Amino acid sequence: EDKVVQSPLSLVVHEGDTVTLNCSYEVTNFRSLLWYKQEKKAPTFLFMLTSSGIEKKSGRLSSILDKKELFSILNITATQTGDSAIYLCAGGYNAGNMLTFGGGTRLMVKP
Amino acid sequence: DAGVIQSPRHEVTEMGQEVTLRCKPISGHNSLFWYRQTMMRGLELLIYFNNNVPIDDSGMPEDRFSAKMPNASFSTLKIQPSEPRDSAVYFCASSFLGGPTDTQYFGPGTRLTVL
Numbered sequence: 001e002d003k004v005v006q007s008p009l010s011l012v013v014h015e016g017d018t019v020t021l022n023c024s025y026e027v028t029n030f031r032s033l034l035w036y037k038q039e040k041k042a043p044t045f046l047f048m049l050t051s052s053g054i055e056k057k058s059g060r061l062s063s064i065l066d067k068k069e070l071f072s073i074l075n076i077t078a079t080q081t082g083d084s085a086i087y088l089c090a091g092g093y094n095a096g097n098m099l100t101f102g103g104g105t106r107l108m109v110k111p
Numbered sequence: 112d113a114g115v116i117q118s119p120r121h122e123v124t125e126m127g128q129e130v131t132l133r134c135k136p137i138s139g140h141n142s143l144f145w146y147r148q149t150m151m152r153g154l155e156l157l158i159y160f161n162n163n164v165p166i167d168d169s170g171m172p173e174d175r176f177s178a179k180m181p182n183a184s185f186s187t188l189k190i191q192p193s194e195p196r197d198s199a200v201y202f203c204a205s206s207f208l209g210g211p212t213d214t215q216y217f218g219p220g221t222r223l224t225v226l
Contacts, residue, residue: 034214042115042202042217043154088154098144098167099215101154 002027004091004102012108013079021074021105027091033065033072034099036088043088046074079109115218117203123224129191132221135184136205144215145178145188146202154202160186161208193225 004025013019025033032050036043047056049065049072056063060079065072076083086106090099116135124130136143145157158168163180171178175194180186190197200222204215 036217042219045214045216048214098156098159100156103153 002100004100006102006105010106014110017079018077021087023072023089025091027093029093032092034090035074038086081109084109117218121222125226127192130193132188134186134203140205140207142206142208144204147199149199195225198225
């Protein structure tokens with residue numbers, strides 16, 4: 001059975017800290033690894049990773065994929081209170097754009 | 112583009128009643144997904160349509176749940192009869208199968224409470 005596991009389950013940091021969120025996956029016919037941010041509403045897309053070792057960056061956020069170890073990390077530097085959210089990773093598989101989601105990491109950034 | 116549109120945003124009903132959730136995907140997208148999210152189980156895929164045809168409904172919890180997509184711009188998820196354990200946030204998401212990305216775009220969700 002496909003599974004995506006995220007760690008830690010929750011994290012509390014102070015503004016300015018750097019955080020690393022982890023995602024391991026076992027997904028049959030794996031195609032891509034996606035990261036989403038979910039605040040009080042719908043998940044919003046952050047990154048899609050398909051190749052190992054190539055870092056994707058967007059401002060203070062960056063992510064990388066290791067397809068050998070079946071692992072991805074999401075880094076957030078100089079955290080801000082607006083980064084407080086649940087971060088979801090998902091494994092994309094088959095040719096149908098289907099995703100298996102992890103349970104999420106709840107990040108709280110304190111002022 | 113207005114994004115994925117869902118209605119209603121909130122629904123409170125009593126056990127045994129029929130509930131219908133509605134979704135309008137992003138124009139031009141040909142794949143549509145219904146998810147359920149709870150604290151206990153996280154985000155679960157219920158059913159997936161491609162070109163209006165149900166492809167995978169293995170996530171539908173039981174026969175009380177049914178989904179339809181009569182055309183490319185509209186889908187419904189129906190629960191009949193509803194039970195308290197169906198209380199959750201139901202998300203609809205759409206994507207374009209065949210494009211360069213697997214990205215799914217989520218609607219705002221319907222928060223369902225069954226009393």
